[in-house]
């Protein structure tokens with residue numbers, strides 16, 4: 001046990017008990033699947049019945065019921081990323097979307113408490129755009145291989161090595177990294193952001209594959225970093241071609257965090273929101289989403305007549321967020337995301353410059 005654990009444990013336990021009593025939920029094991037809970041969650045079960053067997057719903061429903069009740073009493077809004085599991089995405093989230101949509105939406109909701117169901121850099125981005133609000137993440141250990149591939153100090157070294165070269169940073173980065181950045185980008189606007197500079201050379205970091213995909217679409221020289229998404233880097237062109245060979249009618253839709261060889265065999269490539277819109281607009285009979293596999297489960301019920309083929313690559317960081325942890329977050333106001341105001345001011349500028357770009 002660390003010194004910090006020794007100091008904080010008794011205090012946390014005391015405040016936890018008080019909050020649990022206040023909201024009428026004493027212990028997790030006391031959550032019961034009562035007739036009232038069954039009745040009041042029945043409409044939510046309809047949204048997830050294709051993913052959660054009926055026999056398992058009594059385990060989920062008491063959490064869903066308690067979370068939806070307590071979030072109203074607390075004045076909290078739950079924001080969930082497209083990669084969250086269906087019971088979070090469909091049953092407790094107030095807003096669902098990609099990381100940038102969630103950060104923007106966080107500025108629009110009336111609630112002063114934001115529960116960010118996603119990974120840590122997303123909660124940080126929401127916080128730096130909403131410094132006056134309390135932003136909580138149900139598991140502060142929910143990281144990201146891309147975000148963790150680079151630090152603010154690394155970016156300062158890059159700027160020393162390439163003086164005057166504009167720095168474009170993917171939103172999947174920490175506030176420290178964003179603070180060293182000229183303009184942030186998303187997977188959908190990375191080309192436009194790089195082309196918005198007069199410079200012939202751009203540092204597009206930290207996602208090597210996103211940068212390589214950008215380089216194919218611009219005449220600028222793109223310098224990058226060796227960061228990768230551990231979910232998207234696992235897909236290969238060979239496995240996708242095998243799907244195509246087995247069924248030439250299947251549409252393959254890829255995320256630009258995949259290797260360029262993978263994107264080359266896709267019928268469409270875009271951000272998670274872009275992928276969802278593509279499926280909704282074009283309604284292909286069979287589709288394979290080359291991304292985290294919860295996304296297909298989440299949109300399946302919204303696009304009838306589309307069959308989803310799911311090569312199941314899960315993000316272990318996204319899956320750290322669970323209903324019990326969301327309930328704890330609401331009860332005990334944990335874990336609060338804190339960003340140094342000086343860092344937040346600089347990081348916010350990089351995000352706002354991106355938002356203000358006329359694409």
Ligand code: SF4
Nearest residue numbers: 144145229230231315
């Ligand atoms: S899917 Fe990839 S980019 Fe997204 S949070 Fe997980 S590791 Fe990071």
